[in-house]
Amino acid sequence: MDYIGLxxxxxIRREALKELQTLGINPYPAAExxxxxxxxxxxxxxxxxxxxxxxxxxxxAGRIMTRRIMGNASFAELQDNKGRIxxxxxxxDICTGEDKTMYNTVFKRLLDIGxxxxxxxxxxxxxxxxxxxxxxxxxxxxxxxxxLPIVKEKDGVIYDAFSDPEQRYRNRSLDLIVNPQxxxxxxxxxxxxxxxxxxLNDKGYLEVETPILQPLxxxxxxxxxxxxxxxxxxxLYLRIANELYLKRLIVGGFDGVYxxxxxxxxxxxDRFHNPEFTQMELYVAYKDYNWMMNLVEEMVERISIDLxxxxxxxxxxxxxxxxxxxxxxxxxxAIQKFTxxxxxxxxxxxxxxxxxxxxxxIDDSMGKGKIIDEIFGTYCEKELIQPTFxxxxxxxxxxxxxxxxxxxxxxxxxxxxxxxxxICNAYSELNDPIDQRERFEQQLLLAKRGxxxxxxxxxxxxxxxxxxxxxxxxxxxxxxxxxxxxxNSTSIQDVIFFPQMRPEKKAETxxxxxxxxxxxxxxxxxxxxxxxxxxxxxxxxxxxxxLHQILCGWNKKxxxxxxxxxPDQVSGWINS
RNA sequence: CGGCUCGUAGCUCAGUUGGCAGAGCACGUGACUCUUAAUCAUGGGGUCGAGGGUUCGACCCCCUCCGAGCCGACCA
Numbered sequence: 001m002d003y004i005g006l007x008x009x010x011x012i013r014r015e016a017l018k019e020l021q022t023l024g025i026n027p028y029p030a031a032e033x034x035x036x037x038x039x040x041x042x043x044x045x046x047x048x049x050x051x052x053x054x055x056x057x058x059x060x061a062g063r064i065m066t067r068r069i070m071g072n073a074s075f076a077e078l079q080d081n082k083g084r085i086x087x088x089x090x091x092x093d094i095c096t097g098e099d100k101t102m103y104n105t106v107f108k109r110l111l112d113i114g115x116x117x118x119x120x121x122x123x124x125x126x127x128x129x130x131x132x133x134x135x136x137x138x139x140x141x142x143x144x145x146x147x148l149p150i151v152k153e154k155d156g157v158i159y160d161a162f163s164d165p166e167q168r169y170r171n172r173s174l175d176l177i178v179n180p181q182x183x184x185x186x187x188x189x190x191x192x193x194x195x196x197x198x199x200l201n202d203k204g205y206l207e208v209e210t211p212i213l214q215p216l217x218x219x220x221x222x223x224x225x226x227x228x229x230x231x232x233x234x235x236l237y238l239r240i241a242n243e244l245y246l247k248r249l250i251v252g253g254f255d256g257v258y259x260x261x262x263x264x265x266x267x268x269x270d271r272f273h274n275p276e277f278t279q280m281e282l283y284v285a286y287k288d289y290n291w292m293m294n295l296v297e298e299m300v301e302r303i304s305i306d307l308x309x310x311x312x313x314x315x316x317x318x319x320x321x322x323x324x325x326x327x328x329x330x331x332x333x334a335i336q337k338f339t340x341x342x343x344x345x346x347x348x349x350x351x352x353x354x355x356x357x358x359x360x361x362i363d364d365s366m367g368k369g370k371i372i373d374e375i376f377g378t379y380c381e382k383e384l385i386q387p388t389f390x391x392x393x394x395x396x397x398x399x400x401x402x403x404x405x406x407x408x409x410x411x412x413x414x415x416x417x418x419x420x421x422x423i424c425n426a427y428s429e430l431n432d433p434i435d436q437r438e439r440f441e442q443q444l445l446l447a448k449r450g451x452x453x454x455x456x457x458x459x460x461x462x463x464x465x466x467x468x469x470x471x472x473x474x475x476x477x478x479x480x481x482x483x484x485x486x487x488n489s490t491s492i493q494d495v496i497f498f499p500q501m502r503p504e505k506k507a508e509t510x511x512x513x514x515x516x517x518x519x520x521x522x523x524x525x526x527x528x529x530x531x532x533x534x535x536x537x538x539x540x541x542x543x544x545x546x547l548h549q550i551l552c553g554w555n556k557k558x559x560x561x562x563x564x565x566x567p568d569q570v571s572g573w574i575n576s
Numbered sequence: 577c578g579g580c581u582c583g584u585a586g587c588u589c590a591g592u593u594g595g596c597a598g599a600g601c602a603c604g605u606g607a608c609u610c611u612u613a614a615u616c617a618u619g620g621g622g623u624c625g626a627g628g629g630u631u632c633g634a635c636c637c638c639c640u641c642c643g644a645g646c647c648g649a650c651c652a
Contacts, residue, residue: 007585007586007603007621008585008586008603008604008620008621009586009602009603009604009621010586012603012604013603066612066613066614068611068612068614068615069608069611069614070607070608070609070610070611070614070615071607071608071609072608072609073608073609073610073611074609074611075610075611075612075614077612086611086612088610088611090609090610091609092609112603113602126610126611126612127610127611128610128611128612130610130611130612132610146586147586147587147602147603148586148587148602149586149587149588149602150586150587150588150601150602151587151588151601152601152613153613154612154613155613157613159588159600159601159613160587160588160589160600160601160602160613161587161588162587162588163587163588164583164587164588164644164645165644165645166583166643166644166645167587167644169644170644178587220652221651221652222651222652223651265651265652267650267651267652268577268649268650268651270651271645271646272652273651273652422652425652453651453652478652491645501643501644502642502643502644503643
């Protein structure tokens with residue numbers, strides 16, 4: 001075994017692994033382990049007066065998280081899928097005969113924090129009152145050869161928390177093991193999608209899957225990731241949205257379809273944006289955006305109750321209340337509320353002047369819609385903490401939304417804003433094929449002017465709309481953002497298991513050939529490098545006697561069991 | 577893309593007008609048959625993110641680079 005580059009603790013664990021094998025114990029057994037209970041069930045169902053039968057013969061498995069060894073008796077804490085429970089080991093119970101190896105050697109010396117074991121025994125309460133399992137027999141299920149971060153806790157205070165965000169995100173397994181609140185946030189993420197899914201299924205809508213690899217990207221304004229299909233010799237894009245495909249299914253006669261869609265946008269990353277993220281898109285025929293607002297309220301309120309048993313959710317310093325009905329403002333009303341200015345009847349040049357007065361950054365290329373959006377973004381969005389619907393957006397920003405039934409220049413669109421961030425976006429969908437084509441053509445003009453995010457004209461989609469799409473309400477709801485709110489998370493990285501990270505710096509690439517070319521064995525070349533001799537020049541300048549000592553010492557200290565080089569060999573390297 | 581902060585032992589963090597690299601936990605050895613941040617004794621463990629510069633001497637000062645976090649810009 002090659003121990004070079006390992007820490008002392010890693011070497012000790014590998015030695016323990018070997019010793020287990022020498023004792024005839026397989027540290028990675030193949031057989032099923034007959035777990036019959038979880039830690040939490042024991043804690044929940046323990047009853048001093050009327051002990052359930054099955055707690056007298058429990059079999060559970062998990063990871064050793066702490067150990068307190070007191071000679072011939074010990075306590076440990078076992079962490080399984082549902083929590084932790086204390087284990088009590090006594091030498092003479094583990095080893096009923098003369099041979100005390102299983103306790104003295106295997107348990108005390110060869111097991112470590114982080115190892116996965118299975119135990120059988122019975123539940124009891126210690127003199128200090130803690131519900132525990134008295135272990136009669138234990139089985140090594142997986143030896144851990146990488147030391148765990150040690151997190152301690154007393155009276156609810158966490159000591160030495162594993163908290164460096166970089167390490168946590170790069171090594172999520174460790175994060176999940178030692179930070180229970182991380183695990184719980186992810187469990188809540190799944191509970192959230194389960195709640196949403198059953199809500200939609202109960203209404204009879206069909207969950208579907210549509211292409212992630214798309215020949216044309218559409219349905220949102222964003223830059224895509226681009227890839228290539230070899231057989232078709234064709235450029236494909238990772239979808240930025242699935243809207244255009246779901247609408248084709250509406251045309252096809254499904255009256256309610258939805259998809260939990262992983263979308264990809266090739267843009268900046270921050271604590272609200274990850275390049276891949278999840279949206280739930282829903283399309284329902286014969287409905288409009290007013291109907292959809294009611295559905296969103298009902299759905300999100302139910303999710304909050306399913307997760308927290310309450311419509312109120314603590315989020316940082318705020319308490320968000322999802323109780324229906326939510327406040328509703330048109331975009332014009334919202335701007336009037338937060339700036340005091342009524343822009344509903346302004347001409348473009350008047351609007352431009354108001355924007356300048358408000359110190360909103362605008363430039364000449366912006367149309368009326370963009371300026372309004374800019375004012376809203378600067379003055380209104382961050383003020384909206386409680387869930388609020390903003391309705392009736394300028395037409396320029398919304399090429400897939402139906403024109404407003406009564407106000408010129410607007411579309412039937414709403415967003416829900418919560419905690420100062422958009423959580424969903426919905427329209428009465430545009431189903432007029434002539435209008436839709438014109439809107440796409442306007443987008444093409446924008447693209448020609450250099451707007452990288454303008455939508456592409458999708459003939460296949462237009463063809464579908466031309467067949468005839470029923471009036472339809474559509475919704476996209478950001479699952480990551482909603483999860484952040486529901487789990488009191490400040491960063492999207494806390495609700496995505498494996499957030500995108502820059503590649504870690506490569507471990508220094510050492511080309512041992514510079515030494516092996518001198519006739520040095522590879523293993524010694526690596527040790528020389530580890531010992532700080534990183535170039536031939538350094539080697540040549542070294543004292544041969546000292547170098548020999550270093551190598552032999554290294555061999556001994558790390559128990560490598562190598563044949564030491566002779567002093568002559570070492571001076572031979574230096575003089576070669 | 578810009579500003580600020582950070583990178584030292586497995587983990588959390590100290591550190592020094594610039595003078596042999598520290599603590600707690602973890603780990604090794606010994607003691608202890610109801611502990612719980614177990615305790616007591618004792619011992620090991622470091623390319624101080626990488627590279628360059630200044631200096632007799634750099635973890636520390638300067639430059640470049642890499643990675644991370646926060647804020648802002650851009651963007652949904």
